[in-house]
Amino acid sequence: MPTEQFWNLARFTPITLTFWIPGFIFYDCLVYFGGLSWWQNGLAAMAFAALWAGLVERVSRRYLARRRMRALTEGGTPDAQEARVPSPAGPQKLPVFPTHEFWDYAFARLFGRAKGVASALFEFMFFMVFFYPSVSVFFGAFSLLVGISLGLGAWQRRLLRRELEADAQPGPALVEASGSGGSRSRTTA
Structure with a gap:
């Protein structure tokens, strides 16, 4: 597998x-x-x-x-x-769409111990929608997926801004958005 x-x-x-x-x-x-x-x-x-x-x-x-x-x-x-x-030294822009790590973090926060089941059902649902023989269902599911992605991206940006304002080290779900695993310079949003 x-x-x-x-x-x-x-x-x-x-x-x-x-x-x-x-x-x-x-x-x-x-x-x-x-x-x-x-x-x-x-x-x-x-x-x-x-x-x-x-x-x-x-x-x-x-x-x-x-x-x-x-x-x-x-x-x-x-x-x-x-x-x-080497990672770029300049400040990185905040992501519009969430990173893969943040998807995992969001599912863990939203569904707790049922994260794996919820993630599998989410992926299965969107996988099967692409086989359904209706264009309106396909575009509806695609629009829903874009909306969820933009919402999670906004959530990740808000958490990143909060971490940057507190000069704290971002958590593992937020670090990948910066492009470097080390220190980050403060960016204005």
Whole structure:
């Protein structure tokens, strides 16, 4: 099964192409040959996505580990892309949309111990909406998702401003918005 930690880092790499291209091909074949209803297509695509993401992650981790070991044993340095990039020294803008960490924080604050169940139901609901054969439902769900994202982004900005005004160290859910894990300079909002 896939892990969130891996896919959060691999989201903007070519690894995602090895996930999405076969996923779209699977879904097109499912619709063309399957003759199933919209919700059955959605469930089949969801099961395929979970299994395929786990397989892609496993193969990618092995490949990246072998590549790293080969670079270390040959005496060379790892690729320049793997070198750490210093964080920018200037002040960062506050985010419009919430970070991934803040989504986790918000679900924990809103749902407490049922955070995992609420998060899974939220993702399942929006996943299945994209398979429903109605444009108005699709745009309604998309508008709702944008509204929730803007609301959570406003909540995160408010908490960040409060932390910056108090000159306190932001919590882990708020640190990712700054782009650096270290000290932050005071910004005016």
